[in-house]
Amino acid sequence: MLKEAAYYARMAFYFGQFVRLAPVADARALIAETLQRRDEHFLDLVRTGVYGNPNSPLYDLLTMADCGFGDLASLVTTRGIEHALERLYDAGVYFSHAEVKGAPIVRRGRTIANTVGATRHPQSSGGIESISSGSRSAGITTPGSNAYRRYREAYESILLAELGAEDSITATLHSILPAPTALVYCAGEARRGRPVSRWFASGGSRRAAPYRVITRALIAEARLLGRQIPQPTLLADNDFSPVVEWIAGIRREGRGVLIRANASTTTRVCAAARESGRDISGTVFVTSGEPVSDAKRALLREVGARCYPRYVISELGTVGLACSKTSGNSVHWFCDSTAVIARRRTASFADAEVNSLLFTTINPHATRLLINAEMEDHAWLVRATHDCEFCRLGFTTILEDVHSFGKLTGHGLTLAGSDMIALLEERLPKAFGGVPGDYQLVECDGDRQSEVQLRVSPRVAPADLSPLLTYFLHEVRAMYGGALSERTWVQTSSLKVVAAEPYRTRNGKTLPLHLASLTERIRA
Ligand SMILES: [Zn+2]
DSSP: OHHHHHHHHHHHHHHHHHHHSOOOSOHHHHHHHHHHTHHHHHHHHHIIIIITOTTSHHHHHHHHTTOOHHHHHHHHHHHOHHHHHHHHHHTTOOBOHHHHTTOOEEETTEEEOOOTGGGBOTTOOOOOBOOOOOGGGTTOOOBOOHHHHHHHHHHHHHHHHHHTOTTOEEEEOOOOTTSOHHHHHHHHHHHTTOOOSEEEEEOOSGGGHHHHHHHHHHHHHHHHTTOOOOOOEEEOTTOOHHHHHHHHHHHHTTOOEEEEEEHHHHHHHHHHHHHHTOOOTTOEEEEESSOOOHHHHHHHHHTTOEEEEEEEETTTEEEEEOOSSOOSSOEEEOTTTEEEEEEEEEETTTTEEEEEEEEEEOOTTOSBOOSSEEEEEEEEEEEOOSOOHHHHHTOOEEEEEEEESSEEOGGGOOEEHHHHHHIIIIIHHHHHOOOTTSEEEEEEEOSSSEEEEEEEOTTTOOSOOHHHHHHHHHHHHTSTTHHHHHHHHHHHTOEEEEEOOOOOOTTSOOOSEEEHHHHHHHHO
């Protein structure tokens, strides 16, 4: 409770500070200048945040790799950042996904102490923290500096120009606190003189009541500072018709509509439009948090809407955005903020080979300093063959077919696979009988939204599955990011428990997590 109070006190402070920031005057000039000084920024970050900061686990990793600052600087200057990163990777300088989340680092038989805070840049200015939920891991949060949030708005300005949506009426469909996404987006747009018209959020449950109060308090804080943020319109569970009504009304006035949402919510809106027969054609959805599957795209086409994915990782910021010419789950990679190398590896949950991306933070405003951090995301790096606003800035590499292979991402939520496995393989069999392999969590693409199925082998499934569902949801709440997942699954009715044999991979393995859409995608 006290921890939560301190968390929201910090949020109110940094949110107030963010709301007061002046907007970026010239987005193109800012990005061009940052890009031009890419090598210099990276070396500055490493000099102050690693070589001058023995508390960073990277200090130990680089010492073990026998790489001094002079060695690194000369490698970067002569061969470039990405070449240097490949060499560092080979020498053991990298973070696995668990290590990014603070797990101890073991290299060459030595254990290096590590926490989430240890990779924070000591000179970072601090800022609004991202989601913190789950009692077992309370306090593990990723702050994003206000300076970096402001910098990232430059990308969004260019996206609007690229999509021809600068005069569109805007709305957001993201949830209220504890996730700060929508609140920060609305505040940013208000600062930039283009306030968001509507904020639709699901959040009808009684448990969300304290969050509604805090959300209202922060909106009041912004309004006192002269920034217009709409009060959230709370949607009753599973009812997206108010969003459709609103869009149809704007369409009748002949105005364009741009909505920020995750892919599942986007498809729910399109399905509601199809059911009601209302016209939402021309609506632009800018989505994030999960890939947009072919089934979801087909529905969007049917109602005449378009969607453009954003690729955002809380520890890294905006990795890339789609443009009007990219297709599928592809984005322009913003090489002024991160460096990327890739390696081929087997995705354990999908039993398939992937091109895993390793990220390094290089933006001077970055809050955390990570080198070769594996986020368990797959993509191909290809050169853009079209012309667009992003290409003209120098962002000519496309991350093609981005998707996650180590975690559940439905509804824009992220649950680490490793936490889930302990629940599926150890705690569920202990509580309800059976062995590892009898319980499997399947993420698949339903008709209208991403769905999650808990499959329980009929050998062990009780006649009444509801106590099992209650236990499962209770345990999920305790995970990092779990409270929000649990709430979303309940509100959108997207989690089902079924007595059915878990799926096997083509090699005959039964994996505790089965990401159906990914498996199909890689095999296709
Ligand atoms: Zn483009």
